[in-house]
Amino acid sequence: MQRIAVLTSGGDSSGMNPAIRAVTRKAIYHGIEVIGIKRGYTGFIEGEMSLLNLGSVADIIQRGGTMLFSARSEEFRTPEGRKKAFENVERFGIQGLIVIGGDGSFRGARQFHKEFGLPIIGVPGTIDNDIVGTDYSIGFDTAINTVVDAINKIRDTATSHERTFIVEVMGRDTGFIALTAGLAAGAESILIPEKPFSINDICHKLMQGHKRGKLHSIILVAEGASDSFDVASQIKEKTGFDTKVIILGHLQRGGAPTAYERVIGSCMGAKAVELLRNGEVLKMVGMQAGKIVALDIEDSALKKKPIDMDMYDLANILSI
Amino acid sequence: MQRIAVLTSGGDSSGMNPAIRAVTRKAIYHGIEVIGIKRGYTGFIEGEMSLLNLGSVADIIQRGGTMLFSARSEEFRTPEGRKKAFENVERFGIQGLIVIGGDGSFRGARQFHKEFGLPIIGVPGTIDNDIVGTDYSIGFDTAINTVVDAINKIRDTATSHERTFIVEVMGRDTGFIALTAGLAAGAESILIPEKPFSINDICHKLMQGHKRGKLHSIILVAEGASDSFDVASQIKEKTGFDTKVIILGHLQRGGAPTAYERVIGSCMGAKAVELLRNGEVLKMVGMQAGKIVALDIEDSALKKKPIDMDMYDLANILSI
Amino acid sequence: MQRIAVLTSGGDSSGMNPAIRAVTRKAIYHGIEVIGIKRGYTGFIEGEMSLLNLGSVADIIQRGGTMLFSARSEEFRTPEGRKKAFENVERFGIQGLIVIGGDGSFRGARQFHKEFGLPIIGVPGTIDNDIVGTDYSIGFDTAINTVVDAINKIRDTATSHERTFIVEVMGRDTGFIALTAGLAAGAESILIPEKPFSINDICHKLMQGHKRGKLHSIILVAEGASDSFDVASQIKEKTGFDTKVIILGHLQRGGAPTAYERVIGSCMGAKAVELLRNGEVLKMVGMQAGKIVALDIEDSALKKKPIDMDMYDLANILSI
Amino acid sequence: MQRIAVLTSGGDSSGMNPAIRAVTRKAIYHGIEVIGIKRGYTGFIEGEMSLLNLGSVADIIQRGGTMLFSARSEEFRTPEGRKKAFENVERFGIQGLIVIGGDGSFRGARQFHKEFGLPIIGVPGTIDNDIVGTDYSIGFDTAINTVVDAINKIRDTATSHERTFIVEVMGRDTGFIALTAGLAAGAESILIPEKPFSINDICHKLMQGHKRGKLHSIILVAEGASDSFDVASQIKEKTGFDTKVIILGHLQRGGAPTAYERVIGSCMGAKAVELLRNGEVLKMVGMQAGKIVALDIEDSALKKKPIDMDMYDLANILSI
Structure with missing residues (x-):
């Protein structure tokens, strides 16, 4: 693996920048080049992308939002849009893609992988924390x-x-x-x-x-x-x-990401690179039982993440 | 002067607590007792008031809102309401009153002073900073x-x-x-x-x-x-x-008052006590030319505080 | 179980107040009275304690430190000191004790339980997060x-x-x-x-x-x-x-506890009450695999909590 | 006036960035080019400087420190050092200089102006707030x-x-x-x-x-x-x-500059440009009686700024 790409998609969330930083530096550490794609799938389709180096991600760990910008792309839902994106995959020599975003973004990722075989790893990023399978999504804390x-x-x-x-x-x-x-x-x-x-x-x-x-x-x-x-x-x-x-x-x-956000964003970003290096082709990084693990990205689409009703009851008891 | 009272009136603003603390401790330092009136003019009318001591105002300098609570009182706009309030002035032996609030509160203060002669000092407290005469009102920063x-x-x-x-x-x-x-x-x-x-x-x-x-x-x-x-x-x-x-x-x-808020709140509260001690009977504390001074409380009612149009132009130039 | 007690011991940590609040309200919800012991084991020995009600713990969830104060007690290390404390257990009719603190505090708790049989539950509170067995101690975040x-x-x-x-x-x-x-x-x-x-x-x-x-x-x-x-x-x-x-x-x-701190502090405090209600006599509340669980309090004394060397390596890679 | 320069010197203080931004945008608004000199007098001597445009100072108003870096220069105290700096003045066509710093920095500025006649305006920037003549120095709040x-x-x-x-x-x-x-x-x-x-x-x-x-x-x-x-x-x-x-x-x-810091930093920076445009050749911007004014920069060297002993007494009374 010589070159991968990373993008942020959907609503921005604080902690995406630490994740982008981790993807970039972890990959470079292993001798892999990293392409930063701007504006999510929109930039993927339009070829708005450029090489990131160690310094590109300096001084971003403490910033909210996403330095790669984000957008929702209607065009990526069409076969034509995805085909254009794949032309960029070939043109830029991208061998793997890391998508930081919510379940809408992961749907696009699954479809794209199915059609063109590009290895894709999802990193859950949404303040709503509602992605199925993972106990935590970047931005929640x-x-x-x-x-x-x-x-x-x-x-x-x-x-x-x-x-x-x-x-x-x-x-x-x-x-x-x-x-x-x-x-x-x-x-x-x-x-x-x-x-x-x-x-x-x-x-x-x-x-x-x-x-x-x-x-x-x-x-x-x-x-x-x-x-x-x-x-x-x-x-x-x-x-x-x-x-x-x-x-x-x-x-x-x-808002500036909390310390926890930066730690988890960093760990999840690094894990995504590890998964690509290990030959995984379609996974989601997630947190389960307090650990950063690889999850089946399909899971995130199938059901609704249940809320902890014990916590709900406790909140009621304590706020009497 | 042996006993004064203090109340907060109108919309709450951060910095009212440091002002209450300063009124209380400065007065006690000079051997004057302080009555805290609750819920602004409502508590004044209903006799909801009690003696404050040094400890009553401990640990409040860093808190937003007002420990004396605030309210808008329709009844105080009526002669009957004000008469009831004056009965409490006599009952509790109040020789001076400090009103922390906005120009609506000061209108009531002027009227009450005119009718019953009680010495009253206003302390400007409103986040809008729109009280005429003073460059600063507590809560703005x-x-x-x-x-x-x-x-x-x-x-x-x-x-x-x-x-x-x-x-x-x-x-x-x-x-x-x-x-x-x-x-x-x-x-x-x-x-x-x-x-x-x-x-x-x-x-x-x-x-x-x-x-x-x-x-x-x-x-x-x-x-x-x-x-x-x-x-x-x-x-x-x-x-x-x-x-x-x-x-x-x-x-x-x-929100917790900023450092500036606490300093100005403290200085204004202390100044109000000083004015009462000096025999003033109807003044407003204010900031002018960077100093805490005594102002004519009537001024605050007559005109509209002009905004600094140079600052407006500068904001436009700098945000190009 | 009709009456329990709670104390904080050792170095204070932010999040102890949410835990005290949770202990108190959860217990009262179940019809159990709660005694707040002041100054840790010092107050336990000297009988400095009083009943807490719903309002005693109002408006503390957002405050750092501990409303029950804390101290390190030399006297509690002596049999005489512990005997005095047990006299207070009998005098005040305490049927269970919740100790919020670090492993030094738990050592005293184990000894006291061994000698007098009082059911004791430890809640890990130390900013160092070094208590063995639990992934998290209150104050760390x-x-x-x-x-x-x-x-x-x-x-x-x-x-x-x-x-x-x-x-x-x-x-x-x-x-x-x-x-x-x-x-x-x-x-x-x-x-x-x-x-x-x-x-x-x-x-x-x-x-x-x-x-x-x-x-x-x-x-x-x-x-x-x-x-x-x-x-x-x-x-x-x-x-x-x-x-x-x-x-x-x-x-x-x-400093004011973070949101995470307040959530975990609340959950751990509530869990401690649950354990006492379930008849546990010597446990520590802890976090394992992302869940709040009951742990063997002896564990915390035996070994040293290992640090995550993968995280150490990651920090090195990312800060290049 | 077609081209001016700006530098920050001495200990950094929060609010220097808003001041640099104001200098730059205010000057450009009036058709004047702005050179940013790096590392204070060190960069002035070594010719480390480049043109700033509107975008150079975007997204800095909320940042602590100084984007132009700062340093203390021994060499600028020597006639040789200052001569080298003047060569850069000629080389870059600098017609006026704005120095953001403390009284040590102003001493160098006075000397340089005396020797080479370059118009220089000082902007007080030091967290100590001890510059004589001005009630406020950038960084204090x-x-x-x-x-x-x-x-x-x-x-x-x-x-x-x-x-x-x-x-x-x-x-x-x-x-x-x-x-x-x-x-x-x-x-x-x-x-x-x-x-x-x-x-x-x-x-x-x-x-x-x-x-x-x-x-x-x-x-x-x-x-x-x-x-x-x-x-x-x-x-x-x-x-x-x-x-x-x-x-x-x-x-x-x-730390990120407070709102007040940003306002004063902006106003002082803009005022410095105004003074150069008005043909002033050696002044210090300052705050007096709540207004941003031009002061004699010599004043800052002669005496010691007195502290407000009334405030000291008040602090003692209120913290009883």
């Missing part, structure tokens, strides 16, 4: 800390004014961010798509807390669980409490 | 840093995806937060209520930047300057750029 | 992030002045902090007690980096690996590079 | 916040273990950092070179605080005020309190 910091600030105002705040976080189909950040921040209620909820129960808990002297409440809502403004107006109506909504939105993606 | 931190995170995503982001900040009538944070964050355009703007000019600047290789743009919008979603859709239409909106909202109030 | 933040700041100066900085971190016998933070921060060299090093090799790497255009270098030294000032003077002598030393020291213990 | 953050962390441990901590900060001849950070952090005692202190008084205050229930104390020491380890051992001896020392050292220079 940083996102959680950003949400917790935001809630800390909001709590100051919530306490000073004895208010209820609805904080909406990312998670269209899954509640990983809401649940983990909610447990960490001591949110009074957590609404996730995986678990039906009753406004009456929430209001009951709010009012009981109020009776015990609680001066404020934070309700964390995954965007896919409910409409936050609707939840707010129902609470206001049923309890009379002053209730405000704040939507964290794109604030959750960026 | 912390809010600016929060906005700049948020833009740092957003910029990571904006760059990775080559997007334009509209970031809406507080400021219904004034653009102090938008302008100062925009200059500090290098925002490409800043929309403030004080200055008419043209969407065409903004789009022109965006497209020129794009031609020169700029990968993203941040447009900072004071909430009173325009509707952010409307700005976004116009930009999208005219330039074709992917444009997202994020509203920082209540995120801007709380 | 926060400490790592503090070290990485410090290195970020130091790197600005190192780059501006093209200097080499020796950064000394905690770790008398183990290099967990140095290795993990070093990988996360991209430190050019990492010196740990577990691995002999050669000053000549370090200087060689420094000079090669310098030739390739590296403007600065960070060398991370675990306090037990070498004398930092000695390392600095040897490097200065052999390379001629301007080399400074900074010792992070007690800066590494405190 | 960021340094203060770094110190306050560090004390926050240390206080967690100090409280948990009921310890006294001596925190040593920069300031060989002046106590600006110690005093301002000490007031902001609520340090129990502040030792500065400008004010003699008595160990007995400090111990007396410590013991009185202890009697009132204070669980810990932070003593902030400017490096020029005393030997921290000596202070610690005297306190330990006289009070018996467990007393630790932590030296923040180079941690204080770097």
Whole structure:
């Protein structure tokens, strides 16, 4: 193996840069050249790529986002688009590809491998942490800390004014961010798509807390669980409490990667290079049982990653 | 002077706690007792107040919000409400009052002083920094840093995806937060209520930047300057750029006070006690020409604080 | 089980408060009363303890240190000291004890259980992460992030002045902090007690980096690996590079717990209560294979926790 | 004026990058070319300089340190060194120079101007904030916040273990950092070179605080005020309190500039360009009475900047 390529695809997440750095330096260490492809599959199709050297990835480990840029490519979903990309594979002499992204990006990778046989290794990168098979996806720890910091600030105002705040976080189909950040921040209620909820129960808990002297409440809502403004107006109506909504939105993606993010991003990037060197042709790097391992990339498409309901119950018990 | 009282009123702002601490400890140092009134004028009316000692204000200098809580009181706008409050003044033997809040709170203070003669000193506390007469209001520096931190995170995503982001900040009538944070964050355009703007000019600047290789743009919008979603859709239409909106909202109030906030909060709180001790009966503490001074509290009501248009021009030049 | 007690012992670590909160609320949820013992075994001996309720642990999840205070007790090493402590067990009707601390604290716990039969569960809390058997100890993630933040700041100066900085971190016998933070921060060299090093090799790497255009270098030294000032003077002598030393020291213990810290602290605290409820009499909570589990507390005393040499090699490869 | 140059000299400080950015973009806006000189006077002598364009200073406003690097140059103190530098002035067609640095750097600037007549404007950049004439020097606000953050962390441990901590900060001849950070952090005692202190008084205050229930104390020491380890051992001896020392050292220079730093750095950099355009030949930009103004650069050499003793007294009163 003499030359591989790396790209980031889908929504950016903090920690992608440490992973790109690890891919690049680990490969160069083993005498393999690394091509950086820009703008995900878009740059793959359009041949926007260039050689990375040791210095190309200097001073990026502490930066959010992705130095290779990212994009969602419609064209890569077409056979013509993928054919153009393969022409670049031949033109640039690429013998293996590392795709850092989410399950949408991995679908494209599987299809491309099936059609053209190029060895491809996926590295899970999405703040949602919802990729099946791996316990961790790059960007999650940083996102959680950003949400917790935001809630800390909001709590100051919530306490000073004895208010209820609805904080909406990312998670269209899954509640990983809401649940983990909610447990960490001591949110009074957590609404996730995986678990039906009753406004009456929430209001009951709010009012009981109020009776015990609680001066404020934070309700964390995954965007896919409910409409936050609707939840707010129902609470206001049923309890009379002053209730405000704040939507964290794109604030959750960026920011300097946490130490954990940098460690895992580095380990996953290096593992991807190792897998290519070992002759693997279609795998996903992942975390299982606390270790960085190789997983079947097909797995990530088949089912939905289950959320830890014990953690959900614990969050409820502790935020009484 | 043997006993004074202190309250926080209106929207909470970070730095109110250092000011409360300074009022309390400075007064006690001079042998004056301090009553802490809870929930602003609401607690003043309802007699929700108790003696503060040295330890009551320990370990609060680093906390956002206000340990005395805050509220907006409709009742204090009525003669009956103010009369009830004055009964508490007599009951608790309060000889002077320090009101930490914005110009709405100062209006009430002036009225109360006129009716009952109680010496009152205002301390400017509002993240908007729009109180006339004083160059600085408690909470502004912390809010600016929060906005700049948020833009740092957003910029990571904006760059990775080559997007334009509209970031809406507080400021219904004034653009102090938008302008100062925009200059500090290098925002490409800043929309403030004080200055008419043209969407065409903004789009022109965006497209020129794009031609020169700029990968993203941040447009900072004071909430009173325009509707952010409307700005976004116009930009999208005219330039074709992917444009997202994020509203920082209540995120801007709380958070641990910055070092500057703690210093100014401490100095202003101490100055308020000094003014009462010197026999002043109706003043506002403020910052002028870099010094903490006594100002005529009437001034804060009469006119609108002008924004620094040189700073606005500089922000435009530097973010080219 | 009607009444249990909890204490923190040894060096404080961030995340102890979330653990105390979880112990308290989880126990109360199950109808068990919780006694908070102050100052570790010192308070245990002296009977400094009082009932905790739901509100006692409100608003502590985001605070560093330990609300129960900590201390090292010589007296608890004596039979007399432990006998006094047991009198308090009887006086206060304590049926189980949760000890949050390091292996020194667990030694005392084992001895006390052996002598008096009181069920005791240990929760690993030490920033050094060196407790045998568990992959994680409370305080480690926060400490790592503090070290990485410090290195970020130091790197600005190192780059501006093209200097080499020796950064000394905690770790008398183990290099967990140095290795993990070093990988996360991209430190050019990492010196740990577990691995002999050669000053000549370090200087060689420094000079090669310098030739390739590296403007600065960070060398991370675990306090037990070498004398930092000695390392600095040897490097200065052999390379001629301007080399400074900074010792992070007690800066590494405190600070608001990270999101991860709060989650793990909460889960471990809750697990300890569960183990007592299940009739366990001498266990340690720990993390293994990514799960919170019950471990044999004896294990923590017998051997030394091995460091991950693959991670060490990776850090070397990536920081070339 | 067609071409000017800019350099940073002496110890780096956070905020130098916003100043460089402002110099560059403001000059280009007025049609003036900007040469960036590397490594301060060293690069000036050696001709290490190149043209900066709009993009050269993109994405630096949020970075600590200085993108132009800094150094202390012995050679520039010699007539030969300065003559070489002037040859570069002629070779590169430099018509004005902006020097961002401290008073040592300004001394060289005055000498050079006297000998060769080149218009030079100084911009005060030093975390010590001790340059005479200006109320503010770039880097101070960021340094203060770094110190306050560090004390926050240390206080967690100090409280948990009921310890006294001596925190040593920069300031060989002046106590600006110690005093301002000490007031902001609520340090129990502040030792500065400008004010003699008595160990007995400090111990007396410590013991009185202890009697009132204070669980810990932070003593902030400017490096020029005393030997921290000596202070610690005297306190330990006289009070018996467990007393630790932590030296923040180079941690204080770097780090992302605060919002205030970026605003002031930007305004000062732009002002320097304005002064050159207005035909000034030897001035220092400074802050006086809350405004950015032109000052006589000679002033900075003549006397010592006095510290605000009212602030010192206030810090003592508030930290009782």
